[in-house]
Amino acid sequence: MTSDMNEEDTSVKIEIIPQSSQISTQTSDLVEAEMVGESEDLKSETKALIDALKKRAQAEAQSAGTLTREAYLNAVRRARETIEQNQLIERDRIEHSFELIKKEAERNWEPIAKEVAELGDRLAEAAKAAWEALTAPRPR
Secondary structure, eight states: OOHHHHSOOOOOOOOOOOSSSOOOHHHHHHHHHHSTTSOHHHHHHHHHHHHHHHHHHHHHHHHHHHHHHHHHHHHHHHHHHHHHHSOSSOHHHHHHHHHHHHHHHHHHHHHHHHHHHHHHHHHHHHHHHHHHHHHSOOOO
């Protein structure tokens, strides 16, 4: 086998078909200025290519602008509808949350108050014991 059989033909044939026979004067002037000395056939095909690219770019930009505008309008519409359908702050949920916080505080308050009372009793007992130890008569 030869190496020619393993190689694929990667050449590309490009055929430019003008969309319309009218080439803008701006494109025509550009090609004429940049391709001085080239054949008229080459200039004509280049003008057609540039004009086709320009038209395609304009169409794509316009399409993207339309899609972007439509996407934005749809997003704004959906946001407005969502806001109109749902209350931002529901009074029942706020009251329920307040009750839960109140119950939690009450439930936590009792053990804390009990611990503070026990600590107070211990401090009182410790103070009493310290006082008795300080004031107790000493054997001579």
